[in-house]
Amino acid sequence: MELQKKLEILSDAAKYDVSCSSSGSSGRGDSSGLGNTKASGICHSWTDDGRCVSLLKILFTNYCLYDCQYCVNRVSNDRSRASFTPEEVAQLTVDFYKRNYIEGLFLSSAVNRSPDWTMEQLLTTVQLLRNKHNYQGYIHLKAIPGADFKLIYQAGLLVDRMSVNIELPSEGSLEKLAPQKKKAGILAPMKGIGAGIENNIIERKKYKQKEKFVPAGQSTQLIVGASPESDRQIISLSEGLYDHFNLKRVYYSAYLPVNNSSLLPALPGPPLKREHRLYQADWLLRFYGFKAGELLTPGRENFDLKIDPKADWALNNLDKFPVEVNTADYEMLLRVPGIGPRSAAKIVKARREKKLTHYNLKKMRIVLKRANFFITCNGKYAAAVPFESEVIYSRLAEKEAEQMSLFNSTKSEAKEWDFNLVK
Amino acid sequence: MSSNNYEKKVYIYDGSYQGLMTALYLAFKQREAPIKILSQTDFRDDLFYQTKTIITDIDKAAFFSEQIKNHISVQALNNIFHAYLSETEKLELYIFRYLFMGFKVGEKVDQYLTKNYVRQVQDLAHKVRHESHRLKGLIRLQEAAGGKYYAAVEPDYKTLVLLAPHFKNRFSTMNWIIHDLKREEAVIYSAEDKEWLLIDLEKDFKPELSQKETEVQDLWRAFFSAVSIKNRRNRKVQQQFMPQKYWKHLIERPGSSQNHRLE
Numbered sequence: 095m096e097l098q099k100k101l102e103i104l105s106d107a108a109k110y111d112v113s114c115s116s117s118g119s120s121g122r123g124d125s126s127g128l129g130n131t132k133a134s135g136i137c138h139s140w141t142d143d144g145r146c147v148s149l150l151k152i153l154f155t156n157y158c159l160y161d162c163q164y165c166v167n168r169v170s171n172d173r174s175r176a177s178f179t180p181e182e183v184a185q186l187t188v189d190f191y192k193r194n195y196i197e198g199l200f201l202s203s204a205v206n207r208s209p210d211w212t213m214e215q216l217l218t219t220v221q222l223l224r225n226k227h228n229y230q231g232y233i234h235l236k237a238i239p240g241a242d243f244k245l246i247y248q249a250g251l252l253v254d255r256m257s258v259n260i261e262l263p264s265e266g267s268l269e270k271l272a273p274q275k276k277k278a279g280i281l282a283p284m285k286g287i288g289a290g291i292e293n294n295i296i297e298r299k300k301y302k303q304k305e306k307f308v309p310a311g312q313s314t315q316l317i318v319g320a321s322p323e324s325d326r327q328i329i330s331l332s333e334g335l336y337d338h339f340n341l342k343r344v345y346y347s348a349y350l351p352v353n354n355s356s357l358l359p360a361l362p363g364p365p366l367k368r369e370h371r372l373y374q375a376d377w378l379l380r381f382y383g384f385k386a387g388e389l390l391t392p393g394r395e396n397f398d399l400k401i402d403p404k405a406d407w408a409l410n411n412l413d414k415f416p417v418e419v420n421t422a423d424y425e426m427l428l429r430v431p432g433i434g435p436r437s438a439a440k441i442v443k444a445r446r447e448k449k450l451t452h453y454n455l456k457k458m459r460i461v462l463k464r465a466n467f468f469i470t471c472n473g474k475y476a477a478a479v480p481f482e483s484e485v486i487y488s489r490l491a492e493k494e495a496e497q498m499s500l501f502n503s504t505k506s507e508a509k510e511w512d513f514n515l516v517k
Numbered sequence: 518m519s520s521n522n523y524e525k526k527v528y529i530y531d532g533s534y535q536g537l538m539t540a541l542y543l544a545f546k547q548r549e550a551p552i553k554i555l556s557q558t559d560f561r562d563d564l565f566y567q568t569k570t571i572i573t574d575i576d577k578a579a580f581f582s583e584q585i586k587n588h589i590s591v592q593a594l595n596n597i598f599h600a601y602l603s604e605t606e607k608l609e610l611y612i613f614r615y616l617f618m619g620f621k622v623g624e625k626v627d628q629y630l631t632k633n634y635v636r637q638v639q640d641l642a643h644k645v646r647h648e649s650h651r652l653k654g655l656i657r658l659q660e661a662a663g664g665k666y667y668a669a670v671e672p673d674y675k676t677l678v679l680l681a682p683h684f685k686n687r688f689s690t691m692n693w694i695i696h697d698l699k700r701e702e703a704v705i706y707s708a709e710d711k712e713w714l715l716i717d718l719e720k721d722f723k724p725e726l727s728q729k730e731t732e733v734q735d736l737w738r739a740f741f742s743a744v745s746i747k748n749r750r751n752r753k754v755q756q757q758f759m760p761q762k763y764w765k766h767l768i769e770r771p772g773s774s775q776n777h778r779l780e
Binding site for chain 2: 097098101102105106108109110123125126127128129130134136137138139140141142143144145146147148150151186189190192193194195197231348350363364366440443444446447448450454457458
């Protein structure tokens with residue numbers, strides 16, 4: 095098959111994986127070979143759906159043994175299939191990289207023949223890149239669930255980031271929709287990689303020469319809207335993953351109806367708004383010091399689609415507001431809707447010199463659109479509405495709520511992921 | 518620093534960074550607050566004020582940079598240099614005031630966000646850094662006959678000098694040229710000497726491409742169209758991140774996913 099055709103098939107098949115980050119790994123690249131990695135990450139282009147292209151995101155093959163209900167590449171789907179050879183992938187990566195099209199390679203694969211065979215192919219590819227082509231750019235590799243951990247570990251020493259997709263937010267849904275993937279097959283490598291990263295950091299403190307293991311950390315992805323879990327279950331799961339497995343990122347992917355299956359819900363379109371709210375909540379967990387239990391509580395299972403989770407939290411905790419910008423501590427400023435780490439830092443800096451007024455904030459380019467309802471400057475409250483939850487809600491709420499909640503029952507029977515059972 | 522109108526001066530420098538630093542050095546040295554600092558090309562005859570033409574002095578400029586580093590901060594010096602690259606009107610005077618405050622309060626100058634000139638300098642510097650970061654991703658190298666790589670850009674700001682170190686680290690084993698068509702200058706890097714140089718290069722310069730180049734470009738375009746998800750199409754976000762002004766020198770064609778069809 096012609097290379098271009100293969101590339102089209104195998105990038106088309108890989109595009110539903112949402113991870114694209116190329117950040118967090120600096121220091122690779124010593125100017126003896128091609129490329130380096132940047133801690134900040136660099137986006138090279140943006141596709142027509144507005145997502146950034148940072149990595150050459152492709153599958154090694156889309157011939158698959160499995161029949162997961164939600165996946166385009168399931169074996170029972172009638173699709174064009176193709177496979178690369180390791181050398182083809184390596185050459186393509188180098189050709190694109192040299193022209194500054196990409197920041198690196200994101201190589202994933204369907205499971206062909208056996209998990210071990212597939213993992214071996216991926217390993218050979220990264221070995222070719224690192225050793226033969228002397229390529230020192232970024233590599234993100236998928237660990238194949240069920241493959242021998244020795245293979246995964248070996249690959250981990252060559253790549254920057256690894257990921258195993260947890261796919262569904264609960265064990266129960268995984269059993270239902272992807273019966274061939276076993277829970278242990280997913281959690282075990284995640285745990286192994288997490289432990290490997292931790293040990294590696296300790297070892298490298300002792301021995302300077304020790305090679306790095308997955309220096310940019312591991313990530314995972316789960317599909318939102320293909321199964322009945324609530325937002326509360328999903329963000330609690332994310333919190334657990336961040337705490338237990340040292341994950342750098344959890345990605346959420348709005349379920350796209352790519353297959354016809356009676357086990358899957360029929361949706362008018364992908365639940366993009368819900369996905370967006372989950373990302374916002376995820377950021378609140380990682381950068382704003384929130385706990386999952388603060389954002390949603392039993393009884394309030396899903397995020398309000400009309401209003402962002404932070405504003406939602408603020409309106410439910412209105413007794414903590416309004417916040418006086420001249421005296422509040424950094425942590426509290428961060429909790430004001432509309433104020434992020436950058437604005438909070440600016441305020442803390444600038445108020446050392448001068449008591450701040452609303453005019454100053456505006457000039458400092460702090461967006462007051464939302465924040466105005468929740469702050470005072472020198473005791474002055476400048477939003478021209480009464481300080482009441484309903485009034486502020488109506489001001490903040492987005493005008494149209496396009497998407498309805500899909501699953502009305504707040505209780506779900508699904509067995510949740512249990513981290514303790516993994517050996 | 519007050520004086521009557523007659524003594525107020527307009528400083529004219531040659532437009533180079535060293536020239537600007539010399540002008541600033543002299544202003545502080547002679548305790549003068551110039552009413553304007555202009556580069557030669559921006560200067561129009563001025564009937565109201567005296568003019569003073571600054572002769573660029575590399576030693577003075579270097580000395581002054583050291584002073585800024587020692588008495589204010591490295592960050593401040595960076596801000597000034599990056600703001601200078603923005604080539605914006607009045608930037609010299611903002612820098613002068615920023616420094617004036619800086620020599621008074623030291624490294625704390627960057628906290629004075631309520632002062633207009635501090636914000637101006639920081640904002641200009643930020644814009645320049647932002648564009649430079651963007652271009653690190655958006656520049657497209659093309660393989661020319663003979664194995665050298667060439668890229669054309671038309672940036673808003675004079676960002677080549679900020680890009681060169683990045684591309685040097687990344688493509689240290691390749692020979693390449695990045696060509697600023699707007700300013701008719703280019704950064705040229707040789708893998709053998711491991712050094713980059715800023716040279717003048719006319720707008721019409723265009724190298725002949727290698728045979729393999731079109732093939733790789735076709736592959737890239739195919740990839741670009743294929744990775745877009747149809748039912749998530751969102752051209753507005755695409756344009757926010759990648760404004761149209763940069764499209765001209767891209768290889769891929771934004772919007773092309775419409776025509777992509779498998780099978």
